[in-house]
Amino acid sequence: MVKIAENPFIIIDGSSYLYRAYHAFPPLTNCFGEPIGAIYGVINMLKSLLVEYHPSHLAVVFDAKGKTFRDVLFENYKSHRPPMPENLRLQIAPLHKIVKAMGLPLLAVNGVEADDVIGTLALAAVKNGHYVLISTSDKDMAQLVSPKITLINTMSNTILGPEEVRLKFGVPPELIVDYLALMGDSADNIPGVPGVGKKTSQALLRGLGGLKTLYQQLDSIRTLSFRGAKTMAEKLIQHREVAFLSHQLATIKTNVELNIPYERLAVENPNIASLMLLFQRYEFKRWLDALKAGKWLQGPKIPPSPSSLRLLSHPTYSEAAGKSWPKDGYQLISETSTLQQWITTIRNAGAFAFNITADGLDALTANLVGLCFSVKPGETAYVPLKHYDLDAPMKLNLAIVLSALKPVLEDPAISKIGQNLKFARGILQRYNIALSGIAFDTMLESYVLNSIAGAHDINSLSDRFLQITTEQCEGRESQGHNRVIFNQCDLQQSAYYAGVAADLMLRLHQKLWPSIQQTPKLKKVFEVIDMPLVPILSRMECAGVLIDENILLAHSVELTQRLEALEKIAHQLAEEPFNLSSTKQLQTILYDKQKLPVLKKTPLGAPSTNEEVLTQLGLYYQLPSLILEYRGLAKIKAAYADKLPKMIHPLSKRVHTSYHQAVTSTGRLSSSDPNLQNIPVRTDEGRRIRQAFIAPTNTLIVSADYSQLELRIMAHLSHDPVLLSAFFAGQDIHRTTASDVFNMPLEKVTQDQRRSAKAINFGLLYGISTFGLARQLSVTQTEAKKYMQLYFERHPSILAYIERTRRQASDQGYVSTLDGRRLYFPDILSHNHRRKKSAERAAINAPMQGTAADIIKRAMIAIDEWLEKEAPPVRMIMQVHDELVFEVQRDEVESAISRIKLLMERCFMLDVPLEVKAGVGENWAEAH
Known part of the structure; x- marks a missing residue:
């Protein structure tokens, strides 16, 4: 090092x-x-x-x-x-x-x-x-x-x-500029030589030398052993000017x-x-x-765990308020007798902080490196399982250790305290250990107290709640993944690093839990909703979903052809070629050459080309509308058609998303790698992507989706008699609204009027302004204002709810879901008018969106309990917005749908009935 x-x-x-x-x-x-x-x-x-x-x-x-x-x-x-x-x-x-x-x-x-x-x-x-x-x-x-x-x-x-x-780069420092000149740098838009990537650049530079040398020895390039060497000289000759320009741009x-x-x-x-x-x-x-x-720039610093969990991978720095940090209490267990003593201590305590170290981030392949426990602040024990410290040979057998710990880890009566226990459960599952008693996750404790107070990783929490500084340990980097290989650290050092993490988890729990207990509703949200969901999400992540890569690859080819066709039309409309992905070039075409009206400017004063502006311009001009279509297709191609096949796991042959409980402000789950929440719902392109999510042999995909969930919650919160009666009568709520707003019999409402009413219904859920509604309906602000007045005349209870919620947010700084989850809005008192209005709009919708999130979580918990207890041939594989997706054995589909709908519709009681619509198909698109 x-x-x-x-x-x-x-x-x-x-x-x-x-x-x-x-x-x-x-x-x-x-x-x-x-x-x-x-x-x-x-x-x-x-x-x-x-x-x-x-x-x-x-x-x-x-x-x-x-x-x-x-x-x-x-x-x-x-x-x-x-x-x-x-x-x-x-x-x-x-x-x-x-x-x-x-x-x-x-x-x-x-x-x-x-x-x-x-x-x-x-x-x-x-x-x-x-x-x-x-x-x-x-x-x-x-x-x-x-x-x-x-x-x-x-x-x-x-x-x-x-x-x-x-x-790191495959070339020494003196060739880095040449390296960047050849392959380009997308971060700075340095072009580089077309068709020359990382490996080719390394081969050229290692084989012959820098850029000038390459051009002096062009005939020697064909003797190098890399793919395309024979034609590389011609490529370099053709792009000589851009290569040397790139070299000049990259040179500091x-x-x-x-x-x-x-x-x-x-x-x-x-x-x-x-x-x-x-x-x-x-x-x-x-x-x-x-x-x-007098303690500025003082205080002990504590190195975080370098495990592949990256628990402390986002360092912050602060004073430790003069507190000393223990070192002597961090024990390394090397004898079976000591391990047994700790197991006895854990059983007597009934609860313990629990931290695992692993050699990877993938729960399907990562190996368990060690486990760390703490039952008292300042005292921890680390059990090494797979280390390569040659100076301290292993004395404990992996099988013996896991056999001894398995009863403790699987005992639901012993409470486990940790940070991101979902990952720990996934790793342990591969070792035939079903982690039970998952009682306290400090990430979720912080999230329940205030979802937007800051990041919820252990580093940030230690800084925020304990005033303890953490920094990353010095350790070896695994090439290309930028993470520390924990099993190659010194054993004593490992015991200390793992001990710090376990110790912080315990201290954080002891700090956070009393605050949660002081508010019974928050305690209920944590114990009844958020913590029970941890093992469920772990199971869903490990299950993954089957993807037909051939469908996606074919779709990618089609998208490429469509993008090329759109580009050609755009060039014709602009009467010259330009880069459709270049904001600067688009500004020049739209505003300087075609003289389109400037509707909005960027903070730096340039005319905006964002989606909102292009949508408005697209109502009157063809090119902005085409650019929007191009952007949408390019996004689908990059994020799903091209990316999903690369994400198929080599072992399971399935795609495994990661679900996050502590990211959104409202309590909704989010997902990443891939982000399932962003696949378009009602577009042809979204359906094409969903077609690639297929059912395995002898199963079918079942999709169960709540119908108009947030509108039903609005009916409950506002006690609006018109909405209540419409939902109880099973009426089409958007058609009912259209009948009210446009003053015509229900049976004569047109589809266009229904679409407008739908925009009004959902717009009001999000606190839409008159201007926003006018833009959505493509009408004047006067007409939009008239529609809103008619709506609130018919639904005064909803207007009263909106005003009540706005006042509550302003008075308290937060609003609550029906379960009592608090959703904070610090900008609600901002002197910045735009920020304040934005916070008010979000606060109006938050109780509905947050309650919807809690309801779908309750549904998942109820369904998982059924699956675990009765073990039907059903597997819950995805959660997207208000929808749950399952793989169901073909001959059990009818009974499974009946049970799933029952559990989803009865998991929470509103003043109006919950309704779930279920579909079945060979793939997700057919089912949804």
């Missing part, structure tokens, strides 16, 4: 920090409604470096405003990047003030990028005999690495010296005129008075308290 020289000159890529913090931290605001999340994240990362290295000299470098010399060289340089979000731009000035008040030199030079300033500073420092540490996540910086210049990525704790660069300028002596980059004492005013303004209370107590 690379060793950092003592007191290096640290150069921080402030722009890299800024964007990482913006995307990594939640959208926090202060009481004035000002965004502060990115500020908080950047200062956290800066503090960590200061505490870790105590540098005497340092520079924080940001990009300056305006264009750089690269924009002059290449018009499309970084042109594909969206403009900086407004709520990020607003944080730059206050962040700069805080950085300067911390006593840190800050640089931003016009006409060049932060990379160029960093490169110039680094080489100048080396020339003067200093070692340099550059903190960045930008791969371009690898070209600067040398024996005296090292890179560190504090997010992944990756440190790159010359050898590490060679291992190291001779920027700075005229800043090294002495001016010294770290100075912080301006305490200025920092206190800034921290008070932006409501960084803990830092303010630390300043008052």
Whole structure:
């Protein structure tokens, strides 16, 4: 591992920090409604470096405003990047003030990028005999690495010296620019040589040398042993100009005129008075308290578990409020007798914090490396199962250990406390251990208390609730996956890392659980809904879903042809070729050349080409509508038609999504890899994707979907007599609304009027404005206002509910679901009118959306209980919005549907009946 020289000159890529913090931290605001999340994240990362290295000299470098010399060289340089979000731009000035008040030199030079300033500073420092540490996540910086210049990525704790660069990129630092020039860089829109990828670039550079050498030895390329070597010279000749342009764009300028002596980059004492005013303004209370107590940049730091769970993989940095952290209580179990003593201790305690370490993130293939337990803060025991520490040979047999622990892990009377226990259950299942007694997950405890208070990983929770700092351990990286291989760590070190994680879990539970207990409804949500769902989601993830890749591959080919056809038509409409995916080029075509009206501008003042604007323009002009169609098809192709076949697991031959309980603000589940929630529901393209989700042999797909669930919840919450009677009578609620709004008999309502009524019904659920409704219905605002007035005249109870909910959100800062889950809206009191109105609209819908989420979870729990108890030939494989999807044995379909509908319709009682519609088919599209 690379060793950092003592007191290096640290150069921080402030722009890299800024964007990482913006995307990594939640959208926090202060009481004035000002965004502060990115500020908080950047200062956290800066503090960590200061505490870790105590540098005497340092520079924080940001990009300056305006264009750089690269924009002059290449018009499309970084042109594909969206403009900086407004709520990020607003944080730059206050962040700069805080950085300067911390006593840190800050640089931003016009006409060049932060990379160029960093490169110039680094080489100048080396020339003067200093070692340099550059903190960045930008791969371009690898070209600067040398024996005296090292890179560190504090997010992944990756440190790159010359050898590490060679291992990571396949070429040494001096060839990184050539590497980027050949293969291009999509992040910066550097074109590269078409058809030259990573492996080809490595083969060329390792075989002959840099770009200039390649062009001097073109005849030698055909002798190299890589695919396409014989025709590569012709390709390079054809694209010589773009190759050297790419080389120029990728090269970091190291001779920027700075005229800043090294002495001016010294770290100075912080301006305490200025920092206190800034921290008070932006409501960084803990830092303010630390300043008052004289403990700024103090406190013990605790390394997180490096397990493949990545429990602490998202580091934050804070003071530990003067608390000491135990080290002596973390025990390594190496004897069977000691293990038995701990098992006795666990049984007597009746509950214990539980942490596993594994050598991978895939529950179907990852191996169990060790287990860690804690029944008392500061005391943990780590049982190693699969380590390769040659200096400490294993003394415990895996089979014997698991045999001894199995009764404890499967005992439902012994409560398990952990973080992301769903993953632990999935791993243990492969070892024939059915983890039971899953009682407390600290991630879900935090989520139940406040879903939007911040991230719910153990690192963030430790910082937020325990004021304990965590950082990632130093460990080996598994090539290409950027995670620590835990089983190759020193055993004593492993015991400590795993112990920290288990200890934090226990301490967090002891901190969070009393707060939940104080509110009986929250306690019920946690115990009755969220925790019982953990093993169910684990089972569904492990089950996966069968995919017919041939259907998707054929669809991908069709989509490619359609995209090419659309592109051709777009070029004809524009009367010239252009890149349909380039925002800049599209702005030029639509607004400069075709003179379309500018309906909205980006934060930087450019005419917008977002979906909302193109939809409005598409009502009157053909090209914007075509661009929207192109974008939609391209998204479907990339996200599903092309991606899903690559996600088929090599062992199960099925696709396994990951369900997340602690991501959305309303309690709804989300999924990733693949994201099942984003497959279009009512489009032909969405149906084509669903056709690829197929039933295995001798089974059929059954889809069970709640009918108009949120409207039924609205009827219950508002006690609206018209809605109540319509649902009890089994009427078409949208046709009923159309009859009311358009003042005509029910039987004479047209399909167009029903569609308009549907837009009104669902629009009002989301607090839609008159302008929004007018746009949806393609009518004037006067007409939309008339429709809304007629609706509320007919449904005064709904208007009363909306006003009541708006007041409740404003008074309490939150609204509640019918089960009592609290949904917070910090922007409800914002001085920013737009933020406040947005929060009000969200608050109106939140009780319905949150209740719908709780109802589908209750349905899953009821169905899973039936499946586990009676073991019918039915498997629950997917949850999407208000729909559950099953694989059912063919001859059991009718009885299964009957039972599924019964359980879903009776899992929760509203003032109107719940209704479930079920469908059957050979694939998901047929069933839904």
